[in-house]
Amino acid sequence: METTFQSQTTLSQEQAEEILQVFKARFEKNMNRHDSVDWTRVQKKLEASPDKLWSLHEMERTGGEPDVIGKEGDNYIFVDCSAESPKGRRSICYDRAALDSRKENKPWSNALEMAADMGIEILNEEQYRQLQQLGKFDTKTSSWIETPADIRKLGGALFGDRRYNTVFTYHNGADSYYAARGFRGMIKI
Known part of the structure; x- marks a missing residue:
């Protein structure tokens, strides 16, 4: 199965809003992965980092189901959390x-x-x-x-x-x- 990557590295406003809703729903469903993390702060960081939001979109598009699994300093750590390898x-x-x-x-x-x-x-x-x-x-x-x-x-x-x-x-x-x-x-x- 070949997966091609998009040549653009930013998302449209509509794509960004859609993927943020996907991530928020996953975040809220899996609080055991990040019980001390506030989604509002995560979303602000995502909105301020369009290139990284694009990377997360690629993780999602290829089946990774990325989610926050912790925090390191001021950074939130997202990892592929799909049950099986993406x-x-x-x-x-x-x-x-x-x-x-x-x-x-x-x-x-x-x-x-x-x-x-x-x-x-x-x-x-x-x-x-x-x-x-x-x-x-x-x-x-x-x-x-x-x-x-x-x-x-x-x-x-x-x-x-x-x-x-x-x-x-x-x-x-x-x-x-x-x-x-x-x-x-x-x-x-």
């Missing part, structure tokens, strides 16, 4: 080098470039495990996570999932791709 970001390898190394049956894209194009960061292992404390994610899928340079240098990449009520981190060749593996992103606003 559908519009699956069947991809880890990075450009992995994509270029495949001679046959190349995937349509790679996680690191997609994240950069969307203006978000791929989750690292610690962030992935923190997300898993807020719910049960990736029980049928898996998500690429940021891979340490020494592992990547040897051709590997890391991914995580939840099975048997336990969060696991695994490795694979960075050039591998599966219909059930995508990536989760994060943005601070």
